Amino acid sequence: MEGSVAGPAFYDIRASLDETRAYAARVLAHFGAAPENARITAAALVSAEADGLGTHGLARLPSYSAMVAAGKIDGHAVPSCRRVAPSVVAVDAGNGFAYPAIELGLPLLAEVARETGIALMAIRRSSHFGVAGQPVEKLAVDGLVGLAFSNASASIAPWGGKRAVFGTNPIAFATPLKGRPPAVVDLSVAKVARGNILAAVQRGDATIPEGWAFDPEGNPTTDAKAGLAGTMVPMGEAKGTALAFIIEVMAAALTASTFAFDAPSFFDGKGPPAAVGHVVIAIHPGFVAGDAYLDHLERLAHAIETEPGARLPGKRRLVNRARAAREGVTLGAALQKALAGMGFSG
Amino acid sequence: MEGSVAGPAFYDIRASLDETRAYAARVLAHFGAAPENARITAAALVSAEADGLGTHGLARLPSYSAMVAAGKIDGHAVPSCRRVAPSVVAVDAGNGFAYPAIELGLPLLAEVARETGIALMAIRRSSHFGVAGQPVEKLAVDGLVGLAFSNASASIAPWGGKRAVFGTNPIAFATPLKGRPPAVVDLSVAKVARGNILAAVQRGDATIPEGWAFDPEGNPTTDAKAGLAGTMVPMGEAKGTALAFIIEVMAAALTASTFAFDAPSFFDGKGPPAAVGHVVIAIHPGFVAGDAYLDHLERLAHAIETEPGARLPGKRRLVNRARAAREGVTLGAALQKALAGMGFSG
Numbered sequence: 130m131e132g133s134v135a136g137p138a139f140y141d142i143r144a145s146l147d148e149t150r151a152y153a154a155r156v157l158a159h160f161g162a163a164p165e166n167a168r169i170t171a172a173a174l175v176s177a178e179a180d181g182l183g184t185h186g187l188a189r190l191p192s193y194s195a196m197v198a199a200g201k202i203d204g205h206a207v208p209s210c211r212r213v214a215p216s217v218v219a220v221d222a223g224n225g226f227a228y229p230a231i232e233l234g235l236p237l238l239a240e241v242a243r244e245t246g247i248a249l250m251a252i253r254r255s256s257h258f259g260v261a262g263q264p265v266e267k268l269a270v271d272g273l274v275g276l277a278f279s280n281a282s283a284s285i286a287p288w289g290g291k292r293a294v295f296g297t298n299p300i301a302f303a304t305p306l307k308g309r310p311p312a313v314v315d316l317s318v319a320k321v322a323r324g325n326i327l328a329a330v331q332r333g334d335a336t337i338p339e340g341w342a343f344d345p346e347g348n349p350t351t352d353a354k355a356g357l358a359g360t361m362v363p364m365g366e367a368k369g370t371a372l373a374f375i376i377e378v379m380a381a382a383l384t385a386s387t388f389a390f391d392a393p394s395f396f397d398g399k400g401p402p403a404a405v406g407h408v409v410i411a412i413h414p415g416f417v418a419g420d421a422y423l424d425h426l427e428r429l430a431h432a433i434e435t436e437p438g439a440r441l442p443g444k445r446r447l448v449n450r451a452r453a454a455r456e457g458v459t460l461g462a463a464l465q466k467a468l469a470g471m472g473f474s475g
Numbered sequence: 476m477e478g479s480v481a482g483p484a485f486y487d488i489r490a491s492l493d494e495t496r497a498y499a500a501r502v503l504a505h506f507g508a509a510p511e512n513a514r515i516t517a518a519a520l521v522s523a524e525a526d527g528l529g530t531h532g533l534a535r536l537p538s539y540s541a542m543v544a545a546g547k548i549d550g551h552a553v554p555s556c557r558r559v560a561p562s563v564v565a566v567d568a569g570n571g572f573a574y575p576a577i578e579l580g581l582p583l584l585a586e587v588a589r590e591t592g593i594a595l596m597a598i599r600r601s602s603h604f605g606v607a608g609q610p611v612e613k614l615a616v617d618g619l620v621g622l623a624f625s626n627a628s629a630s631i632a633p634w635g636g637k638r639a640v641f642g643t644n645p646i647a648f649a650t651p652l653k654g655r656p657p658a659v660v661d662l663s664v665a666k667v668a669r670g671n672i673l674a675a676v677q678r679g680d681a682t683i684p685e686g687w688a689f690d691p692e693g694n695p696t697t698d699a700k701a702g703l704a705g706t707m708v709p710m711g712e713a714k715g716t717a718l719a720f721i722i723e724v725m726a727a728a729l730t731a732s733t734f735a736f737d738a739p740s741f742f743d744g745k746g747p748p749a750a751v752g753h754v755v756i757a758i759h760p761g762f763v764a765g766d767a768y769l770d771h772l773e774r775l776a777h778a779i780e781t782e783p784g785a786r787l788p789g790k791r792r793l794v795n796r797a798r799a800a801r802e803g804v805t806l807g808a809a810l811q812k813a814l815a816g817m818g819f820s821g
Contacts, residue, residue, distance in 0.1 A: 213592070213762050213763065214591055214592030214759070214762040215561060215562070215590065215591040215592065216561070216562045216591040216592045216593045216594070217591075217592035217593060217762045217763065219762070219763050244561065245560055245561035245562040245563075245591060246559070246560030246561065246562045246563035246595060247562045247563060247593055247594065247595040247756070248562070248593065249592060249593040249758065251762075251763040253763070274724070274725075274729065276721075286782065286785070287778075287779045287782050287785035287786075288785060289782075289784035289785045289786070290779075290782030290783065290784050290785035291782070291783075291784075292778075292782050294775075294778045294779060294782065294785075300718075300721075302720075302721040302724070304724050304728070312720070312724075314717045314718075314720060314721055316714045316717050316718070320711065347784070363711075364710065364711030364712075364714045364715070365666065365709075365710030365711035365714070365715060366710075368662045368710045368711070369710070369711060371660045371662050371788050372646075372660075372662070372718075374648075374658070374660060374779075374788055375622075375646075375648040375660055377775060378620070378648075378650050378658075378772065378775070379620075381775075382650070382760070382764065382768065382771060382772045382775065383620065383758065383760055383763060383764055383768075384763055384764065385763065385764040385765065385767060385768070385771055388774060388775050388778070390778050391774075410593070410756075412595065412729065413560070414728070414729055416559050416560040416563045416565070416597075417559065417563065417565050417597040417599070417729060417730055417731065418728065418729055418730065418731040419731065421731060422728065422729075422731070425728055425731060426724065426728045428734060428737075429640075429723060429724070429727075429728065429734050432633075432638075432640045432734070432736050433633045433636075433640060433720075436632065436633050436635075436636030436637070436638050436640065437636065437637075438635035438636050438637075438693070439632070439633035439634060439635045439636035439640075440633075440635070442717050442720055
């Protein structure tokens, strides 16, 4: 088994989604996740991979494995869920993976929203939220409108400042559409993902495009290393940090969780559990708009779709998803090698 | 009285906030608003003016007057309010001003949120929302976290397209802070207000800065007239139109209201009632975060405020507000002249 660590033994493998889920679950279980936690987390990562969201897909397996191996994520956590107010569901992720906590709370959240019109799920003692569009899409498939908020370790400065205070906090939204899959918005408040700067530095590029990053003194920079040491430019400049503030309060303050500037990295096993928070809101569209909601919304969908060059939010994911269902996804040689280097022998 | 229409008789007047509220209410009543509707609407406009938000302040008096005079806004509308689900309050603005509808529904929204943890107020058959930060700030003064969404007549194209589908839709947010006024975020999804382009054209400027507008063919333009005829650049480019989509669905689809691309202008008396919608969500922070909410949030506020050059969202408004309370605001000669030209004699 140790021999498989040697370089030339790894090749890119095309695998079906079922095979890939089983593989990812074996990896996570190997590093210490309980079978159910491994299964649910693997399914979420493979979903992201299938949707073309590679940064939240299989590429996370080494860092997730490192976190669970180090106990930064408790692989044996058993999330718990309680209706703490008529329209509020509180979920304790137990410092485990986020996904089992989300999967536990989502059905109760939906049930409460159908009963009271709007409901809020507050998840605490959690880790990396993953694709923020996933839980809201599930709500929308179930006929509900969903909004989700999460924070992440800090990389964006308050506007005018230079120290990172906010994460590249995601906000996600989904609504059912008539007779077809939901529309899903999922956006991070960073102008570009920090991974782009990291990749530039790793490639040895001296420069990055204008408008990606500030240097450690808070000045705009095109120097790749200075950008990596500094902070990310928010989408829409000052407006983007205002949006990051909204998301930080919703995700971390409302859930009594770790703020971005106190949160450890999601990319290594160092440090304590992140104990970050997420908030998901579910809304039953029927109480005000009635049964006409879907028909009315079609007018908006039509206005967008008949505009040449424009598309409904979330369309690209559906195209990627359909292709992945037919053709599977790639288990890259580099990923296999990285996991083998960590002691996983397949 | 007719004589006062002559040009030279108008001067900029400095007036106290009380005097200005009384003046604005007289204007609106003159053009057909019932006393209570005039009073509430005047108070909201003077609040905006005092906070330094001139585009939503006294400058709206001529267009509001034109709308109420033409019946596009029903000055005698009596809004109604009903709890249609355990956590949903539905308000019918009766095609009147938005402000009396908001004022009617807000106390019930707050009461429901305190009872169930989260509540949604859906306002329909409404008109110009005004400063989106006002209702959420009132919730936050009351100890609740608030989120507000509204749409407006279309001026932003879906990303990649050229026809305006979305308005410069605002999203607003407020949270209580410990021992001081709430933090308030209020942002429109347009990169700059359309008023800036209008002003450039009115000044006779041939050009506008890069990044403000697209021409009618959907290409970036610095030609002021082409920009005015085209669409506005959203904050954060594609991400901004995704945010506009969220706000449009929340404000107009959930409330069965007019979409931005069907909505008439809020600047003249032409056309039918706008019948746009607004959604305000109130959240009780105590059910999950408990009594520690305000103390915990201070950590975030401190991280922002100790960063040189940065400030908490909403700070500038408070500074303007304090000055206006001491020094009053200006009733401009141009405004008085415009209203006199419409038949208001003071």
